[in-house]
Amino acid sequence: MTVTATERDDIVIRGVGHSDAQAFAEDVKAAWIAFNLSALEREADRLRRLHTAIVKLSEPARYPAACEIAPLLSEARAIDVSLLSKLQPDAIGPEAAERIALIRRFVADPGAIRANAIVTFLTAELERWKDFFDTIESKPLTPEQRLSVVVDEDATLVLASAGSGKTSVITAKAAYLVKAGIRHPDEILLLAFAKNAAEEMSERVEARSGVAIVARTFHAIAYDIIGMVEGSKPPLADHATDDVKFTNLIKQILKDLVHALSEVSSAIIRWFAHFLVEPKTEWDFKTKHDFYSHMEKQDLRTLQGEKVKSYEELQIANWLYENGIEYEYEPDYEHKIHETGRRDYCPDFRLTDSGIYIEHFGVRRQKMPDGSERLITAPFVNRDEYLAGMAWKRQVHAEHQTRLVETYSYERQEGRLLTGLAEKLAPHVTLKPRPADTIFDRVVELNQIDSFSQLLGTFLRKFKGGGYSLADCDGKSERLTLGGRAKAFLAVFEPVFAEYQKRLGGRIDFEDMILRAAHYAETGRYVSPFRHILVDEFQDISQSRARLVKALKAQHPDVRVFAVGDDWQSIFRFAGSDIHLMRHFGDEFGGTFNGETGVHRTVDLGRTFRSIDQIAFASKTFVLKNPAQISKQIVPAGKATEAAIKIVMAPKNEDEKKLREVLTGLSAKLGPAGTASVLLLGRYRFLEPDMRDLQRRFPQLRLSFKTIHASKGLEADHVVLLNADSGRMGFPSEIVDDPLLALVSPEEELFENAEERRVMYVAMTRARHTLTIIASNSRPSSFVTELSKDPEYGIAAQSGAEQAAHACGECGGRLLDVRGQDGRTWYRCEHVEHCGNLLPACSSCGASLPRRLDGSVEARCACAAGYPACPVCKDGWLFERSGRYGPFLSCVRYPACTGKAQISTSMAGVRATKSKR
Structure with missing residues (x-):
């Protein structure tokens, strides 16, 4: 008999008789069978439990979420390695072998088995709860809404486009979880962003389902967590619930820091004098049109009060003002230049006391192959003509014996524009620097403090909420090449933030509230009872709120996050919302299964109950011009029988007249007793017309005015969008997103006017039947031009002719x-x-x-x-x-x-x- 050994040569036993060999073989086989059966018996209960659980996946009673199946897979893999892979089917018999084969098939391909289980469950569950879905709301839920309710993955994202019935979904989801016996009411956390939205949701859930589940705001649950851990709730800062008070506090901090006459005051004045606007010059643009458009957005107003034509001129003017040097901007030259064929000569600056003229020339130095240098101009400037103009100006001053001081763009490029100017002027003027508090008072007079305080406030909230450090911001400014402006801003923000924190004292703001609660949940000082977290308006979630949700989810292995939102309607970046969290929902909130991370399910509601086809499809096309937006299917509420979107071009100063014409047209289509709701929308509050007068003129129309941000969640038969014009205070707004906010945002949006495009989508989708956009015929906004020119939107005609381009x-x-x-x-x-x-x-x-x-x-x-x-x-x-x-x-x-x-x-x-x- 030959015995094969694994770690040595084969063993050969000679001279065994047949009967002895036969007996030996039978003994070995019996021992082999006994060994396998004994090992099987030791794990019998475990194997029986595993087998039963896997069998149930063929007809699951609950949604087979990753968090539910992952422990089963983990245990099956462990026993497969330790036992099942070593058992011999011939030794344990066909019945046991089949049970083990089922477990091993699950181990080999768990993804396919879970996927089949999900399909089986959804099919049966949708049928089982059909009557519930037919009656939970005033109208039966759509197939998409039903699916979103029964899907119960570790993380489920419901994409709810405008008017798709997201509130119905959340209501049905909460009721379903309780009625199906999945959760008790106190295991469900229903979260909303606004107090009134939370109250409305609580009432709706109870009224529709008879289930009492209290919806809460993020701040309410965070405050409760703090109270439970600390035994009492710290007082809330006065400004926490009042944005005006918050901005005023930032303004007061700035003023106090300036009047302290410290190094901080110099940093603040330096910001206003040289970095309030984005420091781009003509060298950063390929065409004059692009350069001029940028300059018009920047509001290049000097500390003295006049508007200048370039950033470098702004630097020069503000340096003169800071140092008490009186000047005139673009004055008439003191000598009349005859028969030049040119316009009257107006130098850039004239110093009032000394009579010195300053000309700033937009030229840089270029190294030539032979080592020499030559002057060059911006890409769109004719170099020869520009250099000839420089020579002519020098000649004029030489002929009339007036003193000219020249500055150049290459001096700013080399970091010595202002130091060089100081050296050139030193023999002729005496510097009399203005005190910092005097300059700051001037900034206040020019109304430049308000917008900067709002920027600081937005930055501060995102800074705290995102858990950023100054080192994080400084490093990111280097990566984003934001240069000196970012450093100047952080030099102001650091002391402002420190003073803000100091003035909080023992009180907390909303950012502190959320972050402290998240910390208590993360460290286990707060033990969460919640197993399902339902979040409304998920597109508005911030980094700090997301941190709290993640902390609550991490406390128990079977917690689900159910989020309903629409990234197309993410328009509150200024309040800290972070669209990154929705776009990367799986990575942020998903589970793990079979080596895969970010496991989640997305359900697209698709159907809108609000807008007819022309409006629904045009708004979808418009928002998806930004490829970063999540694509969704849209099923409109109905079909238009006439043009649903109209663009009305208004001549200068005739906006109100055109609005009355539009309302007259809408009123004329109503019968004698007919009425219709009309929502007037403006990008800003100051665009509100005289509503009392309009309501008196048009009694059949139920008129209301809202800013677009305030209109979210509302709808009307007809929507009229006012003043869709270009400009800083136009639409798209050209003052909304300062590039500095990228320092406290995990993901910068590179698409131009990304958030403003979503604001436009919100405006468009408030309308059920018609949308009318009123714009200036001389300066329509880029959005209006896009809508009117691109045939993809299907806007065939305009009321009032736009000027020929x-x-x-x-x-x-x-x-x-x-x-x-x-x-x-x-x-x-x-x-x-x-x-x-x-x-x-x-x-x-x-x-x-x-x-x-x-x-x-x-x-x-x-x-x-x-x-x-x-x-x-x-x-x-x-x-x-x-x-x-x-x-x-x-x-x-x-x-x-x-x-x-x-x-x-x-x-x-x-x-x-x-x-x-």
Whole structure:
């Protein structure tokens, strides 16, 4: 007999007789069977329990969530390694072998078995609770709503687009958990963001289901946790519930720090003088239009009060003001310059006492291959023309013996713009620095303190709520290349934050409340009774609130998070909401199973009970222009029988007139006894019209006004969006998101106007039947332009014509028609403070603007009149002018353009043809 050994040579036993060998073999087999059966018997109870649990997965009585199945899988894997993989089927018999094979199949492919179990459960559960879903609300729940209620994964995210019935889902979910015997009412935590929303939800759950579950705000549950752990609740700061008080406290802290005349006061004044606006220059842009658009958003107002045309000019002006040097900005030059063909010369600055002029030149130095240097201009600036202009200005001052001090963009690039200016002026002026408190009072006069205090307040709340440190912010500013502005801001924020914390004393604010409660839950000082956490308006969750939810979830292995929200409606970043938490819901709140992390389930409600198809689809298309938004299916409430979205273009100062026309049209469609609700929306509170007068004029319309943020959750038959114009206080707002907030946000939104686009979506989806957008015909917002130009939105016609889009040949902006003091029509560049391109309307029709096609030598008007094109500029055309040597042709843009030509026979023919027309 040969015995095979694993760790040595085979053993050969010789000379055994047949009968002895037979007996030996039978003894070995009996011992082998006994050994296997004995091992099996020792784990019989465990195996029976595992087998029963796995068998039940074929027809589960409860949703097979990852947190429920993971312990089963863990135990099955452990016994498989220690026992099942070693047992021999022939030794234990076919019945036991089949039971073990089932366990091993589960171990081998648990994902497929759990997935089949989920499908089986959902099919049966939806049928079992059909009557409940038919009657829990006034109307039967939709298939999507029913599915969201019975899905019970470790973390479930319900995507509830506008008007999709999210409150019905939360109501049904809470009632289902109790009625199905899954949870007792005191094991369910129902969370809302606002007190009134929590009260409404509690009442609705009890009224609909007879189940008493108290919905609470995050702050209420956090305050209760603190009270239970500490034995009493610390007093709440006065400003915690009052945003105005909070902002005023920040303003007072700034004022007190300045008047303390410390190093902090210098940091604060430095911020207002040099970093209040984003420090970009023409070198950061590829086109004049982009540069001018950016500058107009920045409100480049100096401490003296005038608006300047560039950030570097702002630095110079504020340095002069800080140091008590009186100056004039862009004054008329003291000597008249004759027959230059240029506009009157206005230097950048003139120092009042010394008479010194300052010109700031936008040039930088470029190293050439041979080691020499040359001056270069921004990408969109003609270098030769600019350098010629510099030479001409120097020549003017030399000829008239006026003193000129020059500064250059390359000096700022090299970090010595202001130190260099100080050196150049030292022989001519005496510095008389203004006290910090005097400068601060000036900042207050200019109303610059309010917006900065709001920025500080928003930053402070996000800083505390996100658990950030100053080192975190400093490091992130380096990664995001926010440069000196971020350092200047943090130099102010650090002492402001320290003083804010000091003034809290023994009181707490809402951020402290949430974070302290989260800490108590994390450390086990608070033991949570909750097994299901239901969160409404999840898109508004902040980092600190998310931390509390995670701490409560981590206390027990079977806790579920059920979140209902819409990332398309995330519009409260200023209050600390963090859209990152919803976009990465699984990573943040999900469970683990079979080596997979972030296990969660997403249910898309899809169907809207509010908006008809045109509004529902247009708003979806609009918000999904940002690829970071989560895509959802939309089933509209009905089909439009006429145009549901209208854009009304209002001439200057006629917004109220157009609003009355819109309301007249809506009222006219109602019968004698008919009524309709009309919601007027504005991006800002100051846009509210005279509601009493409007209600008196239109008694059949139930009129109301809300800001878009305040309108969330509301709906109306008709919505009218007011003042959808471009500009700092337009829509999209150009003052909402300071890049500095990225320092206290885990994920920066790179898409332009990302949050404002969601605000627009909220505005659009308040409407059931019609949406009317009123915008300026001369400066409609980028949103209005997008909606009207892109055929994807299906907005076929507009009420009131938007001006024909004429591109400015000087900067690429738009040429807009304006009425001159002489009553004539002119076309002026939208960037009037920077570009100055101005053209008269066609002299033949007096209304339209002659334009030339590429390569054409003629500018032709819509009225068919034609003119010789200017040989110098892109927009002008030539007309006859008289000079000292007789008539000649000159550009209509003179003196901005000096293009001219002699009158030739052919030109005379053109003039003759034109005059006949």
